[in-house]
Amino acid sequence: MSADNQIQASDVYSLAHHHRFQWEEAQNSYVILFPEGMVKLHGGAGEILKRLDGKKSVGEIVAELKAAFPDAENIEKDIMGMFELAVSKAWLRKV
Amino acid sequence: MTQASLGESVVQKTIAQNNGVAASATQTQPLWLLAEVTYRCPLHCAFCYNPTDYDKHTQNELTTEQWIQALRDARKLGAIQLGISGGEPLLRDDIEEIVAEAHKLGYYSNLITSGVGLTEKRIQAFKDGGLDHIQLSMHDITEEINNFITNTKTFELKKKVAAMIKGHGYPMVLNVVIHRYNIGHMKEILEMADALGAEYIELANTQYYGWSLVNRSQLMPTKEQVDEAERITNEFRERSGSKMKIFFVVPDYFSDRPKKCMNGWGEVFMIVTANGDVLPCHSARVLPNMQFPNVKDADLGWSWKDSPAFNKYRGDSWMKEPCRSCSEKENDLGGCRCQSFLLTGDAEVADPVCSKSPHHHLISQAIEDAKNPVIAAQPIVFRNDKNSKKIIAGELQARVDEFHALP
Ligand code: SF4
Ligand code: SF4
Numbered sequence: 283m284s285a286d287n288q289i290q291a292s293d294v295y296s297l298a299h300h301h302r303f304q305w306e307e308a309q310n311s312y313v314i315l316f317p318e319g320m321v322k323l324h325g326g327a328g329e330i331l332k333r334l335d336g337k338k339s340v341g342e343i344v345a346e347l348k349a350a351f352p353d354a355e356n357i358e359k360d361i362m363g364m365f366e367l368a369v370s371k372a373w374l375r376k377v
Numbered sequence: 378m379t380q381a382s383l384g385e386s387v388v389q390k391t392i393a394q395n396n397g398v399a400a401s402a403t404q405t406q407p408l409w410l411l412a413e414v415t416y417r418c419p420l421h422c423a424f425c426y427n428p429t430d431y432d433k434h435t436q437n438e439l440t441t442e443q444w445i446q447a448l449r450d451a452r453k454l455g456a457i458q459l460g461i462s463g464g465e466p467l468l469r470d471d472i473e474e475i476v477a478e479a480h481k482l483g484y485y486s487n488l489i490t491s492g493v494g495l496t497e498k499r500i501q502a503f504k505d506g507g508l509d510h511i512q513l514s515m516h517d518i519t520e521e522i523n524n525f526i527t528n529t530k531t532f533e534l535k536k537k538v539a540a541m542i543k544g545h546g547y548p549m550v551l552n553v554v555i556h557r558y559n560i561g562h563m564k565e566i567l568e569m570a571d572a573l574g575a576e577y578i579e580l581a582n583t584q585y586y587g588w589s590l591v592n593r594s595q596l597m598p599t600k601e602q603v604d605e606a607e608r609i610t611n612e613f614r615e616r617s618g619s620k621m622k623i624f625f626v627v628p629d630y631f632s633d634r635p636k637k638c639m640n641g642w643g644e645v646f647m648i649v650t651a652n653g654d655v656l657p658c659h660s661a662r663v664l665p666n667m668q669f670p671n672v673k674d675a676d677l678g679w680s681w682k683d684s685p686a687f688n689k690y691r692g693d694s695w696m697k698e699p700c701r702s703c704s705e706k707e708n709d710l711g712g713c714r715c716q717s718f719l720l721t722g723d724a725e726v727a728d729p730v731c732s733k734s735p736h737h738h739l740i741s742q743a744i745e746d747a748k749n750p751v752i753a754a755q756p757i758v759f760r761n762d763k764n765s766k767k768i769i770a771g772e773l774q775a776r777v778d779e780f781h782a783l784p
Contacts, residue, residue: 300510300548300576302485308406308455315485317510317550317577320408320457 291341406455407647432765450677467494480507492538582628590784597747635712635728642690
């Protein structure tokens with residue numbers, strides 16, 4: 283991954299334009315909706331996206347999740363991985 | 378984290394080739410609801426996939442209340458992506474109401490329009506009502522060809538409408554149907570889309586259903602033209618980076634394997650037609666001995682889960698050879714039932730597009746016919762009420778004789 287794609291703890295992200303994040307009862311999960319598609323998020327990813335408000339930094343979200351899930355191992359690495367993927371899929375945009 | 382641990386893409390119409398679908402034959406949900414709200418249309422596209430006998434269904438459209446009820450019922454079944462199409466949906470004056478209700482119900486809604494009838498006032502009402510996006514069909518880059526193929530003077534208007542869509546902060550989603558008369562203009566089409574600020578462009582090679590099947594010999598490009606068009610598209614994609622997402626939908630006639638039609642019969646798509654018929658795909662009414670449910674008298678949950686029509690081709694137990702024992706059957710589920718029936722007279726045989734199909738020669742023949750100057754010179758049958766009436770009355774029999782049902 284090139285340097286400009288690298289996620290920094292100080293970065294702030296929000297959902298990309300024209301994407302919508304919502305809880306979907308019928309799927310029993312969070313989803314991202316966008317033109318022509320839907321991505322069904324697994325539990326962990328939903329927890330991250332839920333905290334994305336265009337104000338909190340990646341580092342703050344990591345800290346919140348660590349506090350919310352004290353037993354989860356390696357959570358930071360997972361969260362960073364999820365950010366990288368979501369950015370590469372253009373679900374998120376940097377603010 | 379791998380993508381699998383993050384989530385999965387469940388409904389992706391345009392890039393279905395590289396996306397798994399989560400639903401299975403036993404656990405299906407109509408995630409994608411297409412509301413074909415009217416068959417009336419001011420345009421007369423030769424490639425229109427609406428049924429050629431649509432004229433029968435222009436007087437018995439569902440009311441606003443019936444549409445809203447259908448949206449509610451489908452939402453309960455898990456529907457989330459809503460396409461509002463037609464015909465030209467803007468010919469109904471209640472789209473504002475339908476859109477607002479869809480938003481309240483939590484749909485991600487998409488208006489699929491030719492742009493004719495879109496005004497500042499209406500687009501503002503759509504925006505206020507919570508419409509998520511608008512897909513604009515552009516027929517071609519040059520006014521001459523556009524007017525030729527749609528038989529009307531609409532190109533200038535398209536440009537105005539595109540600006541209006543952008544102006545209201547909507548993503549610009551363009552759909553261009555590709556056929557013999559515009560395939561030579563790929564570069565110009567892409568450049569225009571870019572100039573209009575399109576975020577997505579779908580270059581949809583004509584699929585041969587409805588009117589486009591009647592006009593197949595007139596519309597089909599050659600294999601060489603399709604390859605060249607794809608090459609130009611790839612070249613453009615590399616140059617333009619990720620700004621505009623370009624989907625090139627390969628025409629199935631020129632590939633060895635059929636498409637996984639609708640992502641599988643009754644798997645994720647549900648269509649409600651102007652008169653309320655509930656279908657697993659646009660053209661399912663061509664199939665013989667099938668009773669499709671109608672929202673006017675059948676419960677939508679029953680229609681999706683239990684109606685004989687929706688269960689008929691779910692899974693693969695209906696298959697005949699060569700599909701039944703084919704190692705690739707999961708990839709395409711034997712292709713399109715309607716295409717099989719229209720071309721061979723048997724809905725349960727392999728889609729003739731497949732090179733393993735004993736009927737594959739029908740596809741090769743169609744490709745040859747399109748190159749035959751005498752056949753290709755037959756006049757185009759434009760999609761309009763007059764021609765629909767003629768087709769219903771059997772007056773254009775010679776043009777539909779080789780098909781096993783009225784396209
Ligand atoms: S393809 Fe053309 S004629 Fe058919 S519904 Fe769309 S705009 Fe109307
Ligand atoms: S034989 Fe049938 S299942 Fe196998 S690839 Fe062809 S259409 Fe698909």
